[in-house]
Amino acid sequence: MKNYQDRFVEVVNYIEANLDSNLDIEKLCQLAYLSKYHFHRQCSAFFGMTVMSLVKVLRLKRAAYQLAYRSDTKIVDIALASGYESHEAFCRAFKKLFNKTPSDFKHSPDWTPWHSHYEPVLKLRTKIMNDKVNLNVEVVEFPETLIATLEHRGSPRSLGNSIRNFIEWRKENRLPPGKSKTFNLLYDDPNIIAPEDYRFDLCCSIQHRIEENADGILNKVIPAGKCAVIRHIGSDDALGEPVNYLYSEWLPESSFELRDFPIFLERVSFFPDVQENDSVTDIYLPVK
The missing domain is CATH 1.10.10.60 (Homeodomain-like)
Known part of the structure; x- marks a missing residue:
């Protein structure tokens, strides 16, 4: 039992x-x-x-x-x-x-x-x-990826409005998730930083650089290089567990060091298009 x-x-x-x-x-x-x-x-x-x-x-x-x-x-x-x-x-x-x-x-x-x-x-x-966290870590070579980025700056509680704005921009520019991969760049831990200092990037892959625009969408690049990756299945509410595992347990026991780029996520499938417990997120920690 x-x-x-x-x-x-x-x-x-x-x-x-x-x-x-x-x-x-x-x-x-x-x-x-x-x-x-x-x-x-x-x-x-x-x-x-x-x-x-x-x-x-x-x-x-x-x-x-x-x-x-x-x-x-x-x-x-x-x-x-x-x-x-x-x-x-x-x-x-x-x-x-x-x-x-x-x-x-x-x-x-x-x-x-x-x-x-x-x-x-x-x-x-x-x-x-x-208990659902998959702690199976792989080290992969991530390719250089050009991304269109909306920078969210401020309280995590207002992140939903930035997400909404970015989704509308993607629709207008015909960059749906099925055609353009979805990424997030994580600069800060929301549990240890003041809300007004929180930084989080909403991104999607693009083939060509975008022109200057009034929507605040910027060109950025995820650089090529090694990454430790964990696949997380389930709600974003538990994303902190695999992220903390990579930093606090896997990295000290590995032979790798951190690269000068923030940890980032690729949204493979996401809520509400799938049930929340079926959402799939790949977590990448850049290493060398």
Whole structure:
């Protein structure tokens, strides 16, 4: 029988894989090795919220991503996919968490109210997704890659607005993820730096340098060279674990030294186009 924490990891995995359907409580009970008489109490004790509250928060998070970053998706379709029988019920639930109607959020996203509601889930993810981290490190030769870059400077909590702007620029310039690889350059650890000093680059690969523009998009280059790489599968909430592993455990035990370029990510597949627990991110640490 699996240990206590592993059981609830399975519960969360099942929930994330089935956000589009009515959840089978009997199946969740089986995964947790608990009878229905104890399941809800144990879930509340482990998650810090009821299992249905967890489901609601995860569904509304995905809905917010779709509203902000997938402008061609209809609100009524998002409502139905989120498990609501009517547009009105979805709007009430969404506004309770985001202080905006879905329509208002779609036109002008504000993530600030969301963070206070999501904090318990963030702590939960950080705790349970450590077990999902793939610590298999490979050393590869990364090719020189020309990238179009939008520099986000300032609080991580406003990063969503920069992401939205960069997605719109990519659409206008016909650089979808299927045609142009998606990268992020990570300059700072948001846990140890003042919010106003946080730096994060949103990037996509391009074939030719772009001209000076009013959108603040810059030409940059990811240089060729060796990189240690870990493939992370799952939510961004747990990205810190493999990043810290590369710096604190793998690097000191290896024969490599760091190159003069920040750690960077390649987004192979990402939420909300895939389920959050199926997102794939390759983490590259430049070494020599």
